[in-house]
Amino acid sequence: xxxxxxxxxxxxxxxxxxxxxxxxxxxxxxxxxxxxxxxxxxxxxxxxxxxxxxxxxxxxxxxxxxxxxxxxxxxxxxxxxxxx
Numbered sequence: 001x002x003x004x005x006x007x008x009x010x011x012x013x014x015x016x017x018x019x020x021x022x023x024x025x026x027x028x029x030x031x032x033x034x035x036x037x038x039x040x041x042x043x044x045x046x047x048x049x050x051x052x053x054x055x056x057x058x059x060x061x062x063x064x065x066x067x068x069x070x071x072x073x074x075x076x077x078x079x080x081x082x083x084x
Contacts, residue, residue: 001074004045005069007068008039008064008067009037018061022039026045026054037065055067055069
C-alpha cells in the first residue's frame, strides 16, 4: 500500500484543465484547489512504483508549474498476509 501527498501548482488559467487531468488518474484525489492554482492531491495506490509513475506524469500536464512531494507512506504486506 502506498499513500502519497502532493502540492501541485498550476497556472491560474489552466487550473480547471489540470485538475480534470489529475482526477482522471486512477487512485488520485484532489482535496483542495486555491485561486492561485495550488492543489492538494493524494495518490492511493497498492504499488509504490505505480504511485511514483503517476506522480511523475503530472509534470507533463500542460499548465503544471511544479509538483512537490509532501508526504509518502509505503507498507509492504508480505505474501499471504491479509490486509483489511
